[in-house]
Amino acid sequence: MSQRLFVCLYLLLLSSSLAAQTRDYDGVPLPEGLLSKATHEGDFVGAWSGLRGHRLKHILVVENIQPDGSASAIYAYGDMISWGLNRDWQRYPARIEGDSLVVTGNGFAATYLKLPSGVLMANYQAGRAFSQAVLHPLDLGVDRPKWTAAVFEKVKTELSEQNQPVAFEVVIFKPNSEGPFPLAIVNHGSTGDGKNPSVAKLTFVDSAIAQYLIDRGYLVAFPQRRGRGKSDGLYDEGFSQNRSTGYSCATETSLEGAERAIVDLDHVIDAMTKRPDVQSGPVLLSGVSRGGILSMAYAGRNPNRVAGVINLVGGWMSDNCPNGEEINDSLFSQAASFPGKTLSLYGENDPFYSTKHTEDRFATFKSNGGQGAYVVFDVPGGNGHALSAAYALWAPVVDVYLDELSQH
Template sequence: MKQGLIGAFLFSVCMAASAQTPWPSYIGDLPRAVSESPVAAELPPQVAALAEDSTAPAEVAQWSGIWRGWACRTAGCDVKVAIRDLSATGATVTYVGASSLQTVVDEASGRFENDELQVTLKTGAKLVMRLRKDGDMELGIWRPETQLLSMGVLSRRPPAYVRRVEWLDTPFTENGKPVRLEMVIHRPEGDGPFPTLVMNHGSTGMGNRPEWFTLTWVSPEVSAFFVARGWQVVYPQRRGRGHSDGLYDEGFETDRSRYSCRASLSLPGAEHALADLEVAMAHIRQRSDVDAKRVVIGGVSRGGILAAAYAGLHPQEEVGVINFVGGWIGTGCPDAVKVNGELFKRAAAFPQPTLWLYGEADPYYPIAHSRGNFNVFQAAGGKGTFDVLMPPKGMDGHGTYTVQRLWGSAVDSYLGSLR
């Protein structure tokens, strides 16, 4: 019942100290993407217009100039870095990181070491950057030496996709007020119509951190993949999630202390979510920038099972379903087989093949449980493929949707098969 990664704004990974910076094994899988921060990082005026330094030593000249990008989970931090006054041993670095929680502006001298540019910030954290072969830059912030606080990707190239935020009117009212839903859209340049993936978010861990409810969820990894192939990706935020209006009411205990394990409370929460998705899909299908004959519905964790169930209830609206690590409540709940099986049975009415992508060592939906759900789905008449993904070192199976190389070929084949 958890989307294990979506709630974290800053995250930590502890690794053993070594002479090299302890980058996580999956750093190279992070895509060039667009920041989702509602607050823009603004460089100080004296460096905001900095150009690449033609006088810098040749071996370090590629570091100079203004770098823009993202950090934090789901690209929740906007980052800008200016690098100037380069020498063979170091450079002056101005760093700005902005998010809904805070804005940090820092400037310090950095040193080149082990093909990295390392900077100690005023907070005591270490900012480390290294260049990729394609010219982009990986960024990590550690404190102390081996605790990774945040990471992301910076670039001097144009953004990977166009980002828009829109507001969707709904028939819902709460406390006498109309409810609107937030939708984030990632798309190629142009007006379309585009083949469109509607990507649905999961939950927020145990449901006991209300501050996480207000974090808008997207997947820069999924967006970068689909937009590079000419697709548009739409992320509807259900009631009470992100900046959407309304009460987040997707299966809590009666005191709202956490998500409920009981089917009698959890399944009505799924119905609540499906009602939101019905409103979003009705709007999305009639948009002029959407190719209504090429709409795929997908999601992660709760979003994955929700997408599958919705497609079964509306079998003529989509041409495909992509379910990343889907389930409504995890196997720590006694009712997990009942709840997840009931929702996946609904999915079986969708007439086309579906794609199920699950990771080994998923703490919420182990492979044996998820295969059981797939068997229930097939026994009810559903069609699909069940793929098992091996997460990279340092990541559990619930996070495999963030690693394109694990699922990219399967998704390419699946998209190519759609009619």
């Protein structure tokens, strides 16, 4: 037998042996011989499953917790070609720090915070990259793990475009209890510089915000505006005449795009508040980046429809845009007509909105009569625009805000 043939046969036998030692959980491999059912007798004993970055299938299994808090963790994931990942699993050292579990891997650190609802709120940091996941308790005897609590729907509205009805994709999360529930709507941002049309087809979900709000008893909806995700219509929120150059810095064009977003949000609220599982009355608005300032401006225009606003890193155009101040001031001035309190949360070193820029925009909001608080955080990884993923930073501040809202 030639040496080359021997090596090929050896590799074939080795791969067969490794395959026999693993079990496939809906595209995620795990080694055989693990507990068939998660016990959860300790703070972190057991297994959990979820979507990292809303897309990558991920399973965490925690083993061998020692009295000093050290442990080992199996970190497993599925295929994600766009991230350069092929399904695999590894054992990494872990440690318990208070109510969190920290797993240190190859070039990354993952922190898992166990919530009272039993789920894990996970943050992943690799350099400046910062992502999130919500992981659900997993019974390893079940072949199909729970990846997300989200329900993806197409919601019909009264809006039409070119004589065609427009239905919006809406991602919905509901508490595990009887409704109807108060409604919280979380609005997405832009597509970055607007030059890549394929980004518009990605459905926006923020698992940290969703889990936080459903734990507070809200039905949470993530609407995708016209042309975003799987929603009908054209995505046209302030593009240059040559769309390949991205968003326009011209004030009039940009604000026309914001007006289009306000119309979309109005139709989504009309449709969602007719649902039998939604309580009547004003809704809680939140949003990230463009979604944050959109929520603020909408509240100012429609104060009777809004209970409160949580604005995360909100702005319509970056301060790199020559007219960014004028555009954002216009929308914050509209927001100032909302008589209730709002909460605006920002991060240091935001590549789109400097702290000086957001401080000045909030000053505009206040000088026009706006009510609310402005808080700036130092976000892990150094990218302030990723604030929404830093659950442990903003959740205590939002708790105070929502507790105050509930008293009115």
